[in-house]
Amino acid sequence: QSALTQPASVSGSPGQSITISCTGTSSDVGSYNLVSWYQQHPVKAPKLMIYEVSKRPSGVSDRFSGSKSGNTASLTISGLQAEDEADYYCCAYAGGSTPYVFGTGTKVTVL
């Protein structure tokens, strides 16, 4: 199972919206509505931001939203803030012998 493809970097100015894509295949992203997104600040553990494509855990800002179309999932951050600067990873639950497949990661820079 290959890693899901994400852009290496995305940037935006404070207050803007940015979208990070996560492209897989019909065997992972396209199979189930079980894509999750994680935010990772330097030397910190990843934090769950979105699960099951578009659901937000309690405590996560509603500036974060998720969607999926076919084999591509997306994370949108609206009203970009300095604290959003971090690495973001998608993950698809695919079941089988490799149930979890992570994306390659995207570095978000707030200009």
Add this chain to the structure above:
Amino acid sequence: QVQLQESGPGLVKPSETLSLTCTVSGGSMTTYNWNWIRQPPGKGLEWIGYFYYSGGTNYNPSLKSRVTISVDMSQNQFSLKLSSVTAADTAVYYCARATDNFDYWGQGTLVTVSS
């Protein structure tokens, strides 16, 4: 609030076995699967495997021949053993609770493989 904490040696010699333990507090180990995930310095996340509370395991095929994950429910702990390590196994190792997503993570522990 569920908390996970990794523990184990930070330095392992090449060809030896890496051993880590994750202690779970604030919740039961039933219902979920209990995972190990690693992140080489400057690189992305790699799922290693999990132990399911009913007793099953599932390992990343790329590591399967070298990985064992076991659990001690009485101690609320689960463990990772990775044999025949090389420098390529140097990484921050995380333990995490999961269903279809990883909702709780440990802080991670850096394991360096070096003589």
